[in-house]
Amino acid sequence: MSLRSTHSQDNLIIQMSGITKRFPGVIANDDVHLEVEQGTFHALIGENGAGKSTLLNLLYGKYRPEIGTIRIKGEEVSASLRSPSDAIALGIGLVSQHYALIPALTLLENVMLGAEPIHSGGILNYKRASERVNEIAHQLGLGELDLNTRAGQLSVALQQKVEILKTLYRGVDILMLDEPTATLAPQETDALFSLLQTLSSSGTTILFVTHKLREVMRYSHGITVLRRGKSAGDFVTSETNEQELLTAMIGTQTAALHSPLISETFERATLEPALNRTQKETNSSHLSLLKLENLTVKNARGVEAVEKVSLEVRRGEILGVAGVDGSGQRELSQALVGLLKPESGRITFDGEDITRLSVRNRQRKGIAYLPEDRHKNAVVMDFTVTENYLLGHQNEAKWGGGILLKPKTALNRTVDILKRYDVRTATGGASLPIRTLSGGNQQKVVFARAMESKPKLLIACQPTRGLDVEASRFVYETLQTARDNGLGILLFTLDLDEALQLSDRIAVMFNRKIVGVLSREEVTSARVGALMTGAVDGERHAEKQGENKGE
Numbered sequence: 001m002s003l004r005s006t007h008s009q010d011n012l013i014i015q016m017s018g019i020t021k022r023f024p025g026v027i028a029n030d031d032v033h034l035e036v037e038q039g040t041f042h043a044l045i046g047e048n049g050a051g052k053s054t055l056l057n058l059l060y061g062k063y064r065p066e067i068g069t070i071r072i073k074g075e076e077v078s079a080s081l082r083s084p085s086d087a088i089a090l091g092i093g094l095v096s097q098h099y100a101l102i103p104a105l106t107l108l109e110n111v112m113l114g115a116e117p118i119h120s121g122g123i124l125n126y127k128r129a130s131e132r133v134n135e136i137a138h139q140l141g142l143g144e145l146d147l148n149t150r151a152g153q154l155s156v157a158l159q160q161k162v163e164i165l166k167t168l169y170r171g172v173d174i175l176m177l178d179e180p181t182a183t184l185a186p187q188e189t190d191a192l193f194s195l196l197q198t199l200s201s202s203g204t205t206i207l208f209v210t211h212k213l214r215e216v217m218r219y220s221h222g223i224t225v226l227r228r229g230k231s232a233g234d235f236v237t238s239e240t241n242e243q244e245l246l247t248a249m250i251g252t253q254t255a256a257l258h259s260p261l262i263s264e265t266f267e268r269a270t271l272e273p274a275l276n277r278t279q280k281e282t283n284s285s286h287l288s289l290l291k292l293e294n295l296t297v298k299n300a301r302g303v304e305a306v307e308k309v310s311l312e313v314r315r316g317e318i319l320g321v322a323g324v325d326g327s328g329q330r331e332l333s334q335a336l337v338g339l340l341k342p343e344s345g346r347i348t349f350d351g352e353d354i355t356r357l358s359v360r361n362r363q364r365k366g367i368a369y370l371p372e373d374r375h376k377n378a379v380v381m382d383f384t385v386t387e388n389y390l391l392g393h394q395n396e397a398k399w400g401g402g403i404l405l406k407p408k409t410a411l412n413r414t415v416d417i418l419k420r421y422d423v424r425t426a427t428g429g430a431s432l433p434i435r436t437l438s439g440g441n442q443q444k445v446v447f448a449r450a451m452e453s454k455p456k457l458l459i460a461c462q463p464t465r466g467l468d469v470e471a472s473r474f475v476y477e478t479l480q481t482a483r484d485n486g487l488g489i490l491l492f493t494l495d496l497d498e499a500l501q502l503s504d505r506i507a508v509m510f511n512r513k514i515v516g517v518l519s520r521e522e523v524t525s526a527r528v529g530a531l532m533t534g535a536v537d538g539e540r541h542a543e544k545q546g547e548n549k550g551e
Contacts, residue, residue: 009218012074013173015035016070025432039201039205040221041200041219042206042224043210043224043237044056044222045245046226046232049440051226053439054208056176056178059092061083061085064081071388073090092174093174095177095178101164106147108130108147110151110166133145142161153300154331158412174367175196175199177205180208181212209222211472213469216237217242225245227248239492262421287315289313289488291347293348296308296342296344300340300543305331305512313457316484316488317505320503320506321507322494322496323509325494329512330461333372337367342355366455366457367456367458369459372445372459372462374416382430385430388412389413389445411431414430421444424472425441451478454485456487458479459492461493462492462494476501500525506533507522510534
């Protein structure tokens, strides 16, 4: 149902008409229209590369359209909206999926930067800023934050929260969020949307991009769908359904393939959950691949983040690691890759002690890594797609052995990979800088690089971050097929649904420790959630497991 037919023109706070934006080799937005009513929750959805982030950036002044008009609160601002500072002056804030924090500054300094409260005489009023930040953090349900922590030491999920804090600190009345829950745990997602609903009810307009259609159906009032850069439909949430939205997003024939999952979890793959695999399918793979013994790790600030963790990953299994952000998952994954050195304990891989091996040597042994922050740890934005695909593997003989690269071989291989992994690019894709790809398509390149290295063990952190439903489905299928062929996978995810969907066993971290390892038979959302939040004592859970086994 068209929203434009029901909108009161007097109540429209955002009007974008005939918007066209081109980049070299691609039309990102092609005659796009967007109308949003004041004080509402409005969702902007579509596949990876559909032009959603570009549209937000046009509204935020980072880009300027070649064609089209933009009105804010009834006033045309197309000519005057030339920068983010212009957008902020109009009351528009953006939380991007790629964060803009300054690593060397503290959390507090990043939030107040550009909006610093001052005493008379020009002295910064840190106390006033701290009180305001803590007030917003409390409303978000974030608890007490260490405002003196440098941004470069924050996890991806906490960086996102700081970006939200930074925007709300400026008192915007149009808040735009690009994939706001991609790195949040379920409890944190609920807290975020609770705050956003409070803001909406007080008059703030929320415009958000997400691939999680459950969030769209649960929280939004109106929906705009983009498909391949064009407007594909406007809907009133209460008058549509997930099947109709999916058809608008990806077409009738493709949508039919997803119909079995429509009524439950829209963003999860149409696959039999790994937790339902038969015992026969998994017994043959129970050979130890990775073993951790009493591993203790400190973070970059020298604070203990992982305490005496013992864990085992078997060949041919996916071991999920669940936990609320900040429980130690990030540091544990970095220690396994070799980015952090353990204080004590032992890491054994394929029967060999690798506790002190370098990152490169672990890679050579067969460990692949899919980091949580693709921009910081996985790609070089000004390198081409081909060069990024080779990163970490450029010394291998098939590319020239580290003496002289074989450009044609590398280019042809990358072109093939782009097709196989359905990476959407502009004309000349493999030779373009990777920054020209959407975030989801960048993630596909990083995923392809890890999987095509033919590892024995994959350490995957937030593997479907920023991916649409079709791409997530492909990742799930690829991981499960690789698992069935003997790959060991250690899956770090803040998405509990994803952990339940993919994992053969789930280890739960809370307060730096593993507080429970659940078999397929034991796993329920309630049980995992209780362990994640400390509602169930981990030691008592372990004792109960022992009693059940007759130990």
